[in-house]
Amino acid sequence: MAVSTSAPPREQPDRAFRAPVGNTIREKFTQLVLLLGTLVALAVLAILLIDIAFDGVGGLSLNFLSNYTSRFPEMTGIRAGITGTLSLMLLTALMTFPLGVGAALYLEEFAERNRWTRLLETNINNLAGVPSIVYGLLGLSVFVFFLGFGRSLITGALTLTALILPVVIVASREALRAVPREIRDGGLALGATPLQVAFRQTVPAAIPSIMTGMILSLSRAIGETAPILVAGAVFSRRADNEPWNLSESYTAIPIQIFDFVKRPQEEFQVGVASAAIIVLMTVLLFMNSAAIIIRNRYARKI
Amino acid sequence: MDQRTSSDQRAAFSPVRLDTGRPETHRPSASSTDGRSTDTAASRPSAPPKRSTDDVVFDVDDVSVHYGSAPALVNVSLTIQRRKITAFIGPSGCGKSTFIRCFNRTNDLIPNARVQGRIHYHNQDLYAKDVDPVEVRRRIGMVFQKPNPFPKSIYDNLTFGPKVNRMKVDYDEVVETSLRRAALWDEVKGKLKQNAYSLSGGQQQRLCIARALTVDPEVILMDEPCSALDPIATAHIEDLMRELERDYTIIIVTHNMQQAARVSDRTAFFTAEVESENDDRRFGRLVEIDDTSKIFSNPSDRRTEDYISGRFG
Ligand SMILES: Nc1ncnc2c1ncn2[C@@H]1O[C@H](COP(=O)(O)OP(=O)(O)OP(=O)(O)O)[C@@H](O)[C@H]1O
Ligand SMILES: [Mg+2]
Numbered sequence: 001m002a003v004s005t006s007a008p009p010r011e012q013p014d015r016a017f018r019a020p021v022g023n024t025i026r027e028k029f030t031q032l033v034l035l036l037g038t039l040v041a042l043a044v045l046a047i048l049l050i051d052i053a054f055d056g057v058g059g060l061s062l063n064f065l066s067n068y069t070s071r072f073p074e075m076t077g078i079r080a081g082i083t084g085t086l087s088l089m090l091l092t093a094l095m096t097f098p099l100g101v102g103a104a105l106y107l108e109e110f111a112e113r114n115r116w117t118r119l120l121e122t123n124i125n126n127l128a129g130v131p132s133i134v135y136g137l138l139g140l141s142v143f144v145f146f147l148g149f150g151r152s153l154i155t156g157a158l159t160l161t162a163l164i165l166p167v168v169i170v171a172s173r174e175a176l177r178a179v180p181r182e183i184r185d186g187g188l189a190l191g192a193t194p195l196q197v198a199f200r201q202t203v204p205a206a207i208p209s210i211m212t213g214m215i216l217s218l219s220r221a222i223g224e225t226a227p228i229l230v231a232g233a234v235f236s237r238r239a240d241n242e243p244w245n246l247s248e249s250y251t252a253i254p255i256q257i258f259d260f261v262k263r264p265q266e267e268f269q270v271g272v273a274s275a276a277i278i279v280l281m282t283v284l285l286f287m288n289s290a291a292i293i294i295r296n297r298y299a300r301k302i
Numbered sequence: 303m304d305q306r307t308s309s310d311q312r313a314a315f316s317p318v319r320l321d322t323g324r325p326e327t328h329r330p331s332a333s334s335t336d337g338r339s340t341d342t343a344a345s346r347p348s349a350p351p352k353r354s355t356d357d358v359v360f361d362v363d364d365v366s367v368h369y370g371s372a373p374a375l376v377n378v379s380l381t382i383q384r385r386k387i388t389a390f391i392g393p394s395g396c397g398k399s400t401f402i403r404c405f406n407r408t409n410d411l412i413p414n415a416r417v418q419g420r421i422h423y424h425n426q427d428l429y430a431k432d433v434d435p436v437e438v439r440r441r442i443g444m445v446f447q448k449p450n451p452f453p454k455s456i457y458d459n460l461t462f463g464p465k466v467n468r469m470k471v472d473y474d475e476v477v478e479t480s481l482r483r484a485a486l487w488d489e490v491k492g493k494l495k496q497n498a499y500s501l502s503g504g505q506q507q508r509l510c511i512a513r514a515l516t517v518d519p520e521v522i523l524m525d526e527p528c529s530a531l532d533p534i535a536t537a538h539i540e541d542l543m544r545e546l547e548r549d550y551t552i553i554i555v556t557h558n559m560q561q562a563a564r565v566s567d568r569t570a571f572f573t574a575e576v577e578s579e580n581d582d583r584r585f586g587r588l589v590e591i592d593d594t595s596k597i598f599s600n601p602s603d604r605r606t607e608d609y610i611s612g613r614f615g
Contacts, residue, residue, distance in 0.1 A: 182450035188411065190463035190517050191440025205453055
C-alpha cells in the first residue's frame, strides 16, 4: 500500500464526528429538567401510596369486605360499596358499549360530512370536557325527578353512562379510524354491503382499541364520587336491600370513603378510609391492567 | 353451453340480492398444465377477428369522471373483450385507477366523484337507476395495489365473500378450490387457520386473488397488483393471470411496460396532457386501444410510441 503517503491526512477521524460543546450541554440540561419533573410526580404518588398503605393495611380483613357499615370502626365494612360499585360498573358498561360504539360507527362510517355532523362532533368533543359534577346535576334533574327513577341504582348507572359516553365515542372513533381503508375496500369489493363491512370487518378490527378506551373510561367512572353523590347515592345501604335491584338505593366505594372521612372518630377517618381506598385502588389497578393486556395481546396479533 | 355462459347471461343486477338461481358456484378447477409461459406478446397468436356482440363484456361510451369540479378523465370510449386480459397503461395521474374503478362502481364510494357517460355490461347499463352497486361489485371482482387481506385467518378471508353473499356452498371446498386456482394451495394448505398477515407479500396478493374468486365473479379488475411485489412473486401472479384468463375477463392497470406486453391481449394507452397554453389543468384521455402486439410494435399514435420507448412519461 504505497498510496497513502502521497495524500496528506485531512483531519483526525475522532474529531470529525464530535458534536459542538454547546449542544451537548444544552441536551444534558434539558434531560435533567425532564427527569426531575418525572421524579417529583412519582415521589408525590409514592408518598401518597405508602401513607395510605401504612394507615389502611391494618383495617383490611375478610370481615371488612363482607360486612355492611357499622357505627363501630372494628365492625364496619364496605360490602355495600363493593356490590354497588360492581353493579354500577356492569350496568354502565352494558349501556355505554352499544351507545358509544353505535354513535362512533355512525359518525365515522355512515354520516355524511356536513354542517350538522360537524356541529354534532364539536358538541361531543366539548361534552368530554364538562366537569363531572355537572353530570351529577343532570342525573338529579333528569333521571331522579323528570323521569322519576328516584335515587336508585339505575339513576347512578345512567348518570355515569352520560359522564363517560362522550369519551367512549371519541375513543371508539379513533379506533375505527385506525382500521386501514384497504380492509373496507376489500370487503366492499367482494359484494358486501357497507353495513356488513362495518359489523364484520371494521368493528372487529377496532374492538381491541375500543375495549381499551371502554375499560379506561369505566375505571374513571367508578372512581367518581361527585356525580353519583349529587344523583342520589347513599352512604350506607340497609342489609336487606338487594344489591342488583335497579330501583333500590345504592352506594359505591368512593361514596363510602367520603362517608368514612366525614365521621367524627379518628379510626374511621384514617384506618377505615385508608383500607377502603386500598380496595378501590386494587379494583382500578385490575381494570387498567386488563386494558393493557387486551391492547398488547391484539397489538401483537395484527 | 357451459355454466359459465349461462351465468354470464344472468338476470339484471336487481336491487334485491340474487340468492337463488345462481349457478353452482365452483367450477372444477380447469385441468391446466402449469406451463410457465415464456412466449412474448408478439409471439402469441393475436385475437381472432371475430367480434360478435357476445364477446364484448363492457361497452364504454363517452365516460368522463370528475372529482368535485375537476375533471380527471374525459370522453373515454372502448370495449373490453370477454376472456381476454386488457392492460391499461399510461403516465401517473392520467386516471387509470379512476377509470378501472368505474367498472365495479367503486367510485360511488368516493364522496365527490362523479361518473358521466354509459358503461354497458352485457347490454345492461351499469349505472342504471335500478342497478344495485353491491351486486355489481360481487359480479365484478377487484384486486388492489397493496395486498389487503383481512386481519383474520386465511380460511376466514376466503369464506367472508360467500358468507356475506349467503352463497349455499361448502366452505371447505370453496377455500380449497379458490386457493388452487390462485396457485397458493400447496403453500398454505397446512396453515389455513393462521392469520393471513403471517404470509409474505406475494402470498398475500395471491390470497387476495383467491378471495376475489370465492364469490364467482365474471370479471376481475386489478389495479397495479404487482407493484408491491418482487420479480419472482410478480412472475407468479403473471402466470396466474394467464391461467385465469381461460375463465375470467381481466382488466389490469400496470406501470410495468414489460408486464403489459407479457400478459395482456389488448392494451389501452392513456395520457394526461395539458389541454391548452393558458390552462395548466391536466386530465386523462384515452389515446388508443389495440391488440397488445400492435401497440408495442406499431402503435398508431405518436404519443404511444414515445411513452413505450421511454421518451416520455
Ligand atoms: N379521491 C380523489 N379525489 C380527488 N381527486 C382525485 C381522487 N383520486 C384521484 N384524483 C385525481 O384524479 C387524477 C387521476 O388519478 P388516478 O389515481 O386515477 O391516476 P392513475 O393513472 O391511477 O395514477 P397512478 O399511475 O399514479 O396510480 C389525478 O389528478 C388525481 O389527483
Ligand atoms: Mg393508480
